[in-house]
Amino acid sequence: MALAIGIDIGGTKIAGAVVDELGAIVRSERVPTPAGDAAALEDAVVEMIRALSVDAEISAVGVAAAGFIDAAQSTVYYAPNIDWRNEPFREKLEARVGASVVVENDANAAGWAEFRFGAGRMVSDMVMLTIGTGVGGAIVAGDRLFRGGFGAGAELGHVRIVPNGIACGCGQHGCLEQYGSGRALLRMANEIADAGGIGQALARAREAHGALDGAIVGGLIGAEDPGAVAALRQLGQWLGQASASLSAVLDPQRFVFGGGVAVAGELLLAPIREAFLEHLPARGYHPEPDFVIAELVNDAGVVGAADLARLWVEEHA
Known part of the structure; x- marks a missing residue:
């Protein structure tokens, strides 16, 4: 089978793997991310590619990173966690590793x-x-990954859902990211803790630990604490409302939810489905998509990056 390397550059770690054409991981590596040093990060990626290439015939290398990537899958226009601005990362890596390299947005x-x-x-x-x-x-449309005309499409977290809403790090206000993210879940949990009533367990946990974090709220959700589940339902309502708008434009057959909050499973999907149907245009006449939880979890970035690189080489051979 054709083998490719996938590299996923995260905020705290760089994950790498040799992946076959069926998406199976043959070998993997992980190292800390030197996020504050772009040169050191490049060196770490190169060393990982070299280590993974030992005793393996590699067809291509795919690198996934957060940020805006150009349509040629070559230059990083902007990365939020790395000092990259118009960084020709593909060109630099190809010169050092002697293999075809494709750079892709990590969510893609x-x-x-x-x-x-x-x-x-x-x-x-x-x-x-x-x-x-x-x-x-x-976004996948017609079996193809949608990137947009400039390569920076599918930034769904920055679809505005509340006019003049909460300020977002992108410079706008009211983005989905401020209402449907893990950070938003913590804000909602703190508001419920402040209100008393069903928020008493959240308030006690906050007092005991000094602050609520994802692990604490996630544990209370797993225990089906009423306050924590209420915060999750608020989050799901926003995600469902946004999904209805996305469905009106993209008409997908399936919505997949990944990330740390998605481990809540059906507790998250139930309010998403409810809000989706409440806000779906032409409800009753519009075919309804499936709503499911992602399956590949922490391996998705390296597997997707490797497969996209392998397909790119096949298409451009």
Whole structure:
């Protein structure tokens, strides 16, 4: 089988893997991300590619990173967590590793992996929303990954859902990321804790630990604490409302939800479905998509990056 390397550059770690054409991981590596040093980060990626290439015939290398990537899958216009501005990352890596390199947005890579090998199998049109600290997005339309005219499309976390709403790091106000992310879930949980009533367990946990974090709220959701579940339902309502608007434009057969918050499973999907149907245009006459949880979890980035690189080389051979 043709083998490719996938590299997923995260805020705290760089994950790498050799991946076969069926999406199976043959070998993997992880190292800390030197996020404050672009040169050191490049060196770390190069060393990982070299290590993974030992005793393996590699057809291509795919690198997934957060940020805006050009349509040629070559230059990083902007990366939020790395000092990259118009960075010709593909050119630099190819010069050092002697292999074909493709650079891809991390959410696109993860979404492609789910489409090809995970929760998006058997459909041609899919939307994935990754619910982590922020909200990432990926769109597959007609079996092809949608990137947009400049390569920076599918930034679904920055679809505005509340006019003049909460300020977002992108410079706008009212983006989905401020209402449907892990950070938003913590804000909602703190508001419920402040209100008393069903928020008493949240308030006690906050007092005991000094602050609420994702692990604390996630544990209370897992225990089906009423306050924590109420915060999750608020989050799901916003995601469902946004999904209805996305459905009006993209008409996907399936919505896939990934990221740390998605481990809540049906507790998250139930309010998403409810709000989706409440806000769906022409309800009753519009075919309804499936709503599912992502399957590949932490492997999606490396698997998707590797597969996209392998396909790019095949198309351009």
